Amino acid sequence: MLRIAAASFSGTAIEFYDFFVYGTAAALVLGPLFFPSFSPVAGTLAAFATYAVGFVARPLGSVLFGHVGDRFGRRPVLMLSLLMTGLATVLVGALPTYRQIGVAAPILLVTLRFFQGLGVGGEWGGAVLLAAEHAPAKRRGLWASFPQTGPAVGFLLANGVMLALSATLTDDQFASWGWRIPFWASALLVAAGLILRTSVHETPAFRELTETRETARVPLAEVFRDHWRTVLLTAGALAVGYAVFYTITTWALHHGTHELGVGRTTMLLCIMIAVAIKGVSTPVIAILGDRYGRKPLCVAGSTAMLLWAFPLVALLQTGKPAYMTLAFTMALLAFITMFAVLGAYLPELYEPRIRCTGASTAYNLGGVLGGALTPIVATELTRGDRTPWGVAGYLAILGCISTACFLALPETRPVTVTADHPAKALA
Numbered sequence: 001m002l003r004i005a006a007a008s009f010s011g012t013a014i015e016f017y018d019f020f021v022y023g024t025a026a027a028l029v030l031g032p033l034f035f036p037s038f039s040p041v042a043g044t045l046a047a048f049a050t051y052a053v054g055f056v057a058r059p060l061g062s063v064l065f066g067h068v069g070d071r072f073g074r075r076p077v078l079m080l081s082l083l084m085t086g087l088a089t090v091l092v093g094a095l096p097t098y099r100q101i102g103v104a105a106p107i108l109l110v111t112l113r114f115f116q117g118l119g120v121g122g123e124w125g126g127a128v129l130l131a132a133e134h135a136p137a138k139r140r141g142l143w144a145s146f147p148q149t150g151p152a153v154g155f156l157l158a159n160g161v162m163l164a165l166s167a168t169l170t171d172d173q174f175a176s177w178g179w180r181i182p183f184w185a186s187a188l189l190v191a192a193g194l195i196l197r198t199s200v201h202e203t204p205a206f207r208e209l210t211e212t213r214e215t216a217r218v219p220l221a222e223v224f225r226d227h228w229r230t231v232l233l234t235a236g237a238l239a240v241g242y243a244v245f246y247t248i249t250t251w252a253l254h255h256g257t258h259e260l261g262v263g264r265t266t267m268l269l270c271i272m273i274a275v276a277i278k279g280v281s282t283p284v285i286a287i288l289g290d291r292y293g294r295k296p297l298c299v300a301g302s303t304a305m306l307l308w309a310f311p312l313v314a315l316l317q318t319g320k321p322a323y324m325t326l327a328f329t330m331a332l333l334a335f336i337t338m339f340a341v342l343g344a345y346l347p348e349l350y351e352p353r354i355r356c357t358g359a360s361t362a363y364n365l366g367g368v369l370g371g372a373l374t375p376i377v378a379t380e381l382t383r384g385d386r387t388p389w390g391v392a393g394y395l396a397i398l399g400c401i402s403t404a405c406f407l408a409l410p411e412t413r414p415v416t417v418t419a420d421h422p423a424k425a426l427a
Helices: 002-034 040-072 074-093 104-132 137-168 171-176 178-197 204-212 219-226 228-258 264-292 294-317 321-339 342-348 352-372 374-381 389-408
Strands: none
Touching: 002 040, 002 074, 002 104, 002 137, 002 171, 002 178, 002 228, 040 074, 040 104, 040 219, 040 352, 074 104, 074 178, 104 137, 104 342, 104 352, 137 178, 137 264, 137 342, 171 178, 204 352, 219 228, 219 352, 228 264, 228 294, 228 321, 228 352, 228 374, 228 389, 264 294, 264 321, 264 342, 294 321, 294 342, 294 389, 342 352, 352 374, 374 389
């Protein structure tokens, strides 16, 4: 299980490193480099719109790689998704800017961001199923939380590199060539991840499906025919989590540096401290999910994000590092109270033959609802010098929707479910 957990964790860490390094670059430099003819605000909106393309691609990636995972195995998904995301990320770092090739630059940027999103959309399902389908039933939440720790590590890697460059380079050097280094570094991480993943075997659940010849011919059709309500409820339930996370890691980074006058290094440090605390807390909260159930923690997390929305904005607006760190930390602890158990919860909602497609599609649709639009909406809501209470209201509304959706979903913890529940197949 340690080897399997390491393989699942490493992939999500690397893939989300790739995904987050773009988000940080979009907040800091991509607007003027690729959309220079726009006003500063419009250029930022354009960069964030390109950022949103990755989220739109993620459900498509979950369908594509979910089909592969349910038809041919979880293991191929792990290799293919990592290769796709890594290659797209390295190529972003090699792109000429608008000044060099004109309108072709933003077009290529959007295209590569799309392929990044496809890869990340496939990665999550393969990684969590690798851990969840190998894990013992009563410890599934703990082992399936390792892929959920990966995004925090990926974020810290991405922003750690950005922070080091920000601290050692001048603004002109960073804008000229320094921003490219984190994208190129992805090649080394992907190579290491592929080596680690070649050592893992296919999951027992999928091996049983192939032996009995019960694999789904068209998994997506079965998911939307028999589980459309679960998919929609899950996507709605996850929306506030994505919104809070990307409000902090993307919009707040831009707002702090451009509107509040806080230094780039200071903002990155505040966010990184909060993300590090979130990452360390993930397995602890997952153990609570194994003991008390998935649904109670999800409801508690979404409710906490709803209640913290206005304090989050108020503390951010002070521009003081200690208050901003507190704001980000409390919000991300609420976030991980929900997301720590999702690696076990989502797969338990679907039977094995369609599990990769169902869990991945729901997870990534939630990303579209909560993650894709949040930086754009938040930037639009903060035009001018006014305090961004609209951002808090936006998060609060999403929190109400997410909590209601979680209340409508069933509990799936194996020791509490009935015999005819889909989770029984995963036990």
